[in-house]
Structures are given as C-alpha cells and as structure tokens.
Amino acid sequence: MDFSNKPVWVIVGVPVLAIAAYSFGILGETDQQTFNRLQVGMSAAEVRDIVFPPQTGKYSHMPRMTVGSNDNIRINNCFELTMRDGILIEKQWIDAKGR
Numbered sequence: 001m002d003f004s005n006k007p008v009w010v011i012v013g014v015p016v017l018a019i020a021a022y023s024f025g026i027l028g029e030t031d032q033q034t035f036n037r038l039q040v041g042m043s044a045a046e047v048r049d050i051v052f053p054p055q056t057g058k059y060s061h062m063p064r065m066t067v068g069s070n071d072n073i074r075i076n077n078c079f080e081l082t083m084r085d086g087i088l089i090e091k092q093w094i095d096a097k098g099r
Helices: 008-022 031-037 044-051
Strands: 072-075 079-084 087-093
Touching: 031 044, 031 079, 031 087, 044 072, 044 079
Parallel strands: none
Antiparallel strands: 072 079, 079 087
16 A cells, blocks of 8 residues: 555545544534533633633624523523522533433
C-alpha cells in the first residue's frame, strides 16, 4: 500500500480528526456536559454563563438569553432547571434519547 497517496489521507484523515475533536469536546459542548457543569445553589448569573455563553465573532453584538429569578427553563428538551429567588434549586435530566 502506497502511503504517499494524498487524496486517500484526506478522505480517511478528515473524518477521523472530526470524530476525535467531537469526543474531546473541541467542537462544542454536549447537553450532558452542560447539565453536569450546573450545580444546585448556583446564582442566575452563573447559570446564564453556562447555559447561554457569551457570543464571539460575527454574532457578538446580539443579546444573550436571560435567566430570571423565578424561571423554569427547559434546554433542548434534554434537561429542566428550576430557579427560585435567583438560585438554582433543582435540575432534572429528562432526555429519553441519551444526547
């Protein structure tokens, strides 16, 4: 087998690198990882920074979503957060697909 064939390396290498980047979280955070970062007792500002991180680049001028002091927030139909008086009092994983 001739390993100097560059098109073969592109066809094989790009998917392998993409899978590796996804598994290490380089391409973004999964819903499960976001859920695991949240801790009961966090303030609304801390929850907002994790669930709705600041935008960078082209869309940095757009406003972020807010987290109110008495909200029930459902994210991607995967988990639900209950805020009372600006504090996260409950988090519940509800996804049946295992995202």
